[in-house]
Amino acid sequence: MSALGEELYGIDLGDQRLNRRARRLLERLGDKPMVSIPAACNGWSETRAAYRLFDTAQVTAEAVLAPHIACTEERLRVHPRVLCIQDTTELDYTTKKGIADLGPLNYESRWGMYLHPTLAVTPERVPLGLLATYSWAREPGSLG
Numbered sequence: 001m002s003a004l005g006e007e008l009y010g011i012d013l014g015d016q017r018l019n020r021r022a023r024r025l026l027e028r029l030g031d032k033p034m035v036s037i038p039a040a041c042n043g044w045s046e047t048r049a050a051y052r053l054f055d056t057a058q059v060t061a062e063a064v065l066a067p068h069i070a071c072t073e074e075r076l077r078v079h080p081r082v083l084c085i086q087d088t089t090e091l092d093y094t095t096k097k098g099i100a101d102l103g104p105l106n107y108e109s110r111w112g113m114y115l116h117p118t119l120a121v122t123p124e125r126v127p128l129g130l131l132a133t134y135s136w137a138r139e140p141g142s143l144g
Contacts (some may be wrong), residue, residue: 003032010067014058022064025050061133072129076120083123084131088116103137113137 010028011019025041032040041047053059076082092112093099102111115135120128 007071008067010070011064012066013056013063018053018056018059021049021053022059025053026064061075064123065130068129069131072131074122075128076131079122081123081129082128083121084118085121086116088114091115101137103140104143105138106143108141108143 005023008023011022013019013022028040028042028046029037037050038044041050041065062091088106090112091114092105092110093102094105094110094112100115104110105112105114113135114137117130117132117134118132120131122128
């Protein structure tokens with residue numbers, strides 16, 4: 001089993017088939033992190049299965065990241081000092097129509113959401129993993 005497979009072994013999406021599919025898809029995406037989902041998958045049927053997985057209600061960022069966050073917490077316990085670094089990133093989906101739950105960014109004409117992760121690293125700059133992610137979108141009309 002790969003390191004990523006070990007990291008995600010404890011994923012629990014409420015169904016063993018979903019767990020297997022998620023692990024397989026995350027392995028594919030981890031093997032090719034710079035390519036699109038269709039390019040990472042082996043053919044159209046695997047690509048469709050990936051999108052069906054994303055459309056499943058119990059497949060949330062929190063559920064998918066839970067085993068990774070647990071592993072990160074274990075890794076940081078062996079270090080006397082850990083830095084928890086946070087930053088906010090704009091995800092701009094202005095040109096992508098029909099995505100639900102988005103809001104205005106810095107202008108009403110720009111639509112997207114914000115992602116605020118917490119990354120654990122050692123003072124020697126060794127990344128230990130994510131401790132948390134928080135995403136949010138402004139309410140439409142809130143910049144008024």
